[in-house]
Amino acid sequence: MKTGSQHIASLKDRRALYIDGQRVEDATRHPAFARTIASVGRLFDFASDPAQADLMSFVTPEGGRANRIWQLPETYGDLVTRRQGLEAWTGLHAGFLGRAPDHVASCIAGMVMGLDVFEGYDRDRARALADYYTYARDNDLYLTYVIINPQADRSKSAAQQKDAFLTAGVVDEDAAGITVRGAKMLATGGIMANEVLVTCIQPLQPGDEPYAVSFAIPMDTAGLKILSRKSYEAAAAHVFDNPLSSRFDENDAVLYFDDVKVPWDRVFVFKNIAMCQKQFHATPAHVYQNYQAMIRLSVKVRFLIGLAHRTAEMNGILAFPQVRETLGQLAAEGGMIDALVAAMEAKGTQRGRYFVPDRHTLYAAQTLTQQLYPKILNTLRELAGGGLIMLPSSVEDFANPDIAALIEKTQQSPAANAEDRVKFYKLAWDAVGSEFASRHQQYEMFYAGATFVTKGHSFRTYDWAAAGALVSGMLGSYDLDRERQAARAA
Secondary structure, X not given: OOOHHHHHHHXXXXXXXXXXXXXXXXXXXOOOOHHHHHHHHHHHHHHHOHHHHHHHEEEOOOOOEEEHHHXXXXXXXXXXXXXXXXXXXXXXXXXXXXXXXXHHHHHHHHHHHOHHHHXXXXXXXXXXXXXXXXXXXXXXXXXXXXXXOOOOOOOOOHHHOOOOOOEOXXXXXXXXXXXEEEEEEOOOOHHHOOEEEEOOOOOOOOOOHHHOOEEXXXXXXXXXXXXXXXXXXXXXXXXXXXXXXXXXXXXXXXXXXXXXXEEHHHEEEOOOHHHHHHHHHOOOHHHHHHHHHHHHHHHHHHHHHHHHHHHHHHOOOOOOHHHHHHHHHHHHHHHHXXXXXXXXXXXXXXXXXXXXXXXXXXXXXXXXXXXXXXXXXXXXXXXXXXXXXXXXXXXXXXXXXXXXXXXXHHOOOOOXXXXXXXXXXXXXXXXXXXXXXXXXXXXXXXXXXXXXXXXHHHHHHOOHHHHHHHHHHHHOOOOHHHHHHHHHHO
């Protein structure tokens, strides 16, 4: 298991990263990325700390120790133990790294738990996947993924777009591997990652076979270009003023594959539309990766509820009945998310040798939390009122004695001095109202797909037969003839 400094050193490679019209030579030192990369380093330091060995690592079949994010749980107890490690890790960033290393590791692990599906498709591709899992696990890699095609004309399939290789697809193949050209999105966390899984989770149509691929490559592979969005970290000059966006802006990027060569031992699906879907839904991959996302979100909501309670304390309104009612509602909603995560585990089932979270409970949680997250943010705004915005312009104001004296006078709280009050509300604003916070609201509403997608998953996986049997049983407990006879007898 690598340390933080080892992970940061691994990012000093040849990756072609671009932002603000310029190529970045060293992301670990660039003002748009350096502090978030340092935060990722702290994750690896925590995981590799010998004091956290039982919490953050497990013994591999070969006898070594690996980061718990790669664990393939065989029992309910294994699943719970793994979740406890992920919760502790997530607490270091309060859930604001949506694609921290545990997310795509969970996806790859889920695929491997369904290796029989890959073997039924192609034994060579299955062997490539199994070998890659071992390689990524034993090298403690940080993976991102790109599984969505550029939006372009969404009324048309990938093959029907004006540019046939707008979407990344295969342009050539030979004995050494395949050549890929085109774009994929969204490489969230890609700038901080070692490698990327490239595939498609969206339904593909006949004729889209060149885009029906799945493979993994290093982020510095020749021909791969990383096009960063605007950096919120770059605009956050001081941690005091932007404590979240200055340190946890994981970034999102478009990846462009300029005739990128991918060796066969890194290719898991090749020109097979059905298998592109099966790799997620016929294996535990989709459930396992989104179960991780719900663990992360449960921690994040716990953090936001903590902000709400602290806001009430800061404003001296905690004893107000209406405020307690609001906080009680938030607590119930946070408790619901925690309960749904626990239910996924308790209702889990064996899939061969592995224990997998319950599929429908996961999709129920995703459907509900997509609606819940904006509501929680709005509740925080209502509790805070103008306190979120009537703050000193920056930490520099405290350096001016005259202004500092006015800050001390105007930023009063019954629960904190002026500096601590400002510090708290700067944190709350970064979580709730800043541009960084707005991006997070969009992320939580759509990372699992549009609402019709998650509702569709919930529809397909619900036990309609059991619900229908209850209705049929009740209908069968009475009939018209018996009712007429009873009426005549009376």
